[in-house]
Amino acid sequence: MTRLLALGVALLTLTFVLSPLASPPFTGFRPDQLPVPQIDPPVQPAGYAFAIWGVIYLWLVVSAGYGLLRRAGAEDWDHVRRPLIVSLAAGTPWLFVATRSALGAFVLIFVMLIPAIIALLRAPSRDRVWLRTPLALYAGWLTAASCVTVATVAAGYDLWFGAGIWAVIALALAFLIARWVQPQRPETPEYSATVIWALVAVVVANGAEHPGIAAIAGAGALGLALLYWTDRHPRSA
Numbered sequence: 001m002t003r004l005l006a007l008g009v010a011l012l013t014l015t016f017v018l019s020p021l022a023s024p025p026f027t028g029f030r031p032d033q034l035p036v037p038q039i040d041p042p043v044q045p046a047g048y049a050f051a052i053w054g055v056i057y058l059w060l061v062v063s064a065g066y067g068l069l070r071r072a073g074a075e076d077w078d079h080v081r082r083p084l085i086v087s088l089a090a091g092t093p094w095l096f097v098a099t100r101s102a103l104g105a106f107v108l109i110f111v112m113l114i115p116a117i118i119a120l121l122r123a124p125s126r127d128r129v130w131l132r133t134p135l136a137l138y139a140g141w142l143t144a145a146s147c148v149t150v151a152t153v154a155a156g157y158d159l160w161f162g163a164g165i166w167a168v169i170a171l172a173l174a175f176l177i178a179r180w181v182q183p184q185r186p187e188t189p190e191y192s193a194t195v196i197w198a199l200v201a202v203v204v205a206n207g208a209e210h211p212g213i214a215a216i217a218g219a220g221a222l223g224l225a226l227l228y229w230t231d232r233h234p235r236s237a
Contacts, residue, residue, distance in 0.1 A: 005081040006072040012088035013064040017057045023095035033102045034156030042210045043151040043167035045201030052141055052197060059134035066130045076124040080131065083115035083122070106153045113142040120191065121184055132188045139181070140194025147174040167213050171202070175220040183231055192228050196221045
């Protein structure tokens with residue numbers, strides 16, 4: 001069973017990484033996908049930030065290959081493989097779904113996020129480069145992306161608030177999730193670093209047109225960095 005799980009992770013990693021080739025490019029929900037079109041929503045990070053997917057894809061492939069070739073019988077990796085399989089299976093069709101259904105993408109990205117965080121929290125202390133780091137990057141970006149999706153879809157369906165308030169809610173949610181996860185894996189700062197990467201990209205995207213949102217995103221990024229530092233370097237009594 002252990003070797004089958006390792007093979008399953010490897011195969012689903014490949015389908016996940018290759019899935020963009022089978023879908024049109026996704027740069028945000030089209031205006032006709034939401035009752036209230038969201039054109040350049042304020043919570044959207046600057047375009048350069050999405051380049052991190054290249055790093056995530058490559059590192060997940062390397063991790064899956066290492067796991068199959070060197071850790072196929074490792075039971076401590078199995079605790080990670082089960083939730084990771086669920087996340088990758090949901091992630092494979094995500095781009096296809098997102099180009100057709102905003103609500104479908106909203107549901108599916110949380111089916112990706114929750115197991116990804118579970119996988120990160122279950123990762124063994126060994127094999128940081130081969131397992132924990134790619135999981136941290138993957139879960140960190142999904143944390144940010146899921147919160148962006150929440151704000152975009154909620155504003156697109158005109159739920160209670162406008163796009164600006166939903167952007168603030170999304171930024172706060174990303175901060176809170178990251179703050180809950182990071183102390184449980186203090187030896188893996190790549191998770192918070194990825195969320196910070198996304199928050200800084202929100203600052204870049206909104207600095208001129210939405211300075212208030214940019215300031216909140218910047219404060220969140222700075223707060224995560226400072227809190228991680230104080231967690232790792234507590235003052236002596």
